[in-house]
Amino acid sequence: EVQLVQSGAEMKKPGESLNISCRCSGYSFTTYWIGWVRQMPGKGLEWMGIIYPGDSDIRYSPSFQGQVTVSADKSISTAYLQWSSLKASDTAMYYCARRSDHGDPTAYDIWGQGTMITVSS
Amino acid sequence: QSALTQPASVSGSSGQSITISCTGTNSDVGAYDYVSWYQHHPGKAPKLIIYDVNKRPSGVSNHFSGSKSGNTASLTISGLQAEDEADYYCCSYARSSREFGGGTRVFGGGTKLTVL
Numbered sequence: 001e002v003q004l005v006q007s008g009a010e011m012k013k014p015g016e017s018l019n020i021s022c023r024c025s026g027y028s029f030t031t032y033w034i035g036w037v038r039q040m041p042g043k044g045l046e047w048m049g050i051i052y053p054g055d056s057d058i059r060y061s062p063s064f065q066g067q068v069t070v071s072a073d074k075s076i077s078t079a080y081l082q083w084s085s086l087k088a089s090d091t092a093m094y095y096c097a098r099r100s101d102h103g104d105p106t107a108y109d110i111w112g113q114g115t116m117i118t119v120s121s
Numbered sequence: 122q123s124a125l126t127q128p129a130s131v132s133g134s135s136g137q138s139i140t141i142s143c144t145g146t147n148s149d150v151g152a153y154d155y156v157s158w159y160q161h162h163p164g165k166a167p168k169l170i171i172y173d174v175n176k177r178p179s180g181v182s183n184h185f186s187g188s189k190s191g192n193t194a195s196l197t198i199s200g201l202q203a204e205d206e207a208d209y210y211c212c213s214y215a216r217s218s219r220e221f222g223g224g225t226r227v228f229g230g231g232t233k234l235t236v237l
Contacts (some may be wrong), residue, residue, distance in 0.1 A: 035226075044231035045159070045167065045210050058126065061225050062217060095166060105227050106157040106171040106212040111166035116151075 002026035004034075004096055004112035008098045012116045020115045022079040022096030028075035030054035033099035035108060036070060036081050042090040050099065051079060067090050093117075125150065125211055125229035132235040138199040141213030141232045149180060149227055151192035153216035158187055158196045161231075162207045171196060198234070206236045 007021040022034065035050040050061040053072040060070070069082040079096055094115050097108035126144040133139040143150065143158075150156060158171035162223045168177055171187035172192060194213070198205055211229040 010171065030171075037228075044208075045161070045228045046124075047212070047226040047228060059225070097167075100169070100178070102172050102176070102178075103212050104155045104157060104176075105224065106155050107169055107172035107178075108157075108167075109169050109178060111168075113166055 002110050003096070004069050004098060004110055004115075006094075006096060006115045009116040009118070011120070013121055014086055014119055015089055016119075017036040017082070017084050018086055018117065019080055019082045020094060020117070021079075022112050024077045024079065028104070029072075030079055032101065034072065034079040035051075035097050035099055036068075036079075037095045038064075038092045039095070039114075040089075040095060042075075045048065048081075053077075054081075088119050088121075090117060091119050123227070125227055126196035127209075127211060127229040127232045129230070130233045130235065132237055133198075133201045134237045135201055135203065137201050138197060139201060140211060141184040141198075141209055141211075141234070143194040143196070143213075145213055145215075145227070146192055149192075150189065150194050152216060153214045154189070156187065156189060156194040157212045158185075158230065159212065160205075160207045160209045161210060162197075167210065173178045201236050203236050205236055208233050209225045 005023045036048040038046045048064045049070045072079045096112040098110040100107040100109035159167040161167040173187045175187040217225040
């Protein structure tokens with residue numbers, strides 16, 4: 001079974017760093033893009049960026065470039081989303097998702113369960 | 122990149138059909154046949170229901186259908202069922218600068234579907 005399992009909820013203070021993970025199983029990790037999507041409380045979905053674990057090719061949304069870092073560790077089939085200095089406005093649910101092999105770059109067929117990040121002093 | 126425009130809410134009675142619009146520009150929806158739709162029940166992960174404007178993934182009910190005309194894509198749900206009550210999001214590929222690989226993705230603001 002194809003699964004994306006994300007790390008658990010986090011409560012952090014402004015200025016702290018954070019690294020959340022997305023462990024992928026049941027398929028060849030290096031041959032599918034993994035994307036990240038944000039959903040702020042009461043708001044819609046926002047596409048943040050995407051990584052191809054096979055060669056670490058990374059694309060960011062212009063809105064998130066410089067705000068977060070996407071990475072992956074092929075040895076443990078895990079993708080990461082990192083912040084060096086959190087802000088209260090980073091409070092949101094974050095999803096990882098596998099881009100499907102249909103060809104449509106907007107199609108994500110398998111999603112993680114989401115990781116809730118709360119940033120508050 | 123601005124979010125695509127969707128109605129905030131739509132409603133319909135069980136058994137009826139509804140259509141949700143998703144309006145963009147000639148840099149996103151109008152430029153590419155890459156529009157997908159997601160169903161999102163609160164507390165659960167989003168589910169892909171349409172890709173490539175009008176294709177359904179395996180296992181998705183055929184009472185979901187997609188289309189596009191110009192800068193507007195549409196999702197039609199026929200024969201509404203109680204379990205269709207959810208938030209729906211469109212997503213389009215969009216032009217971007219070479220710095221961002223030449224393309225990005227943009228979601229719509231989401232539409233809350235209520236089944237009466």
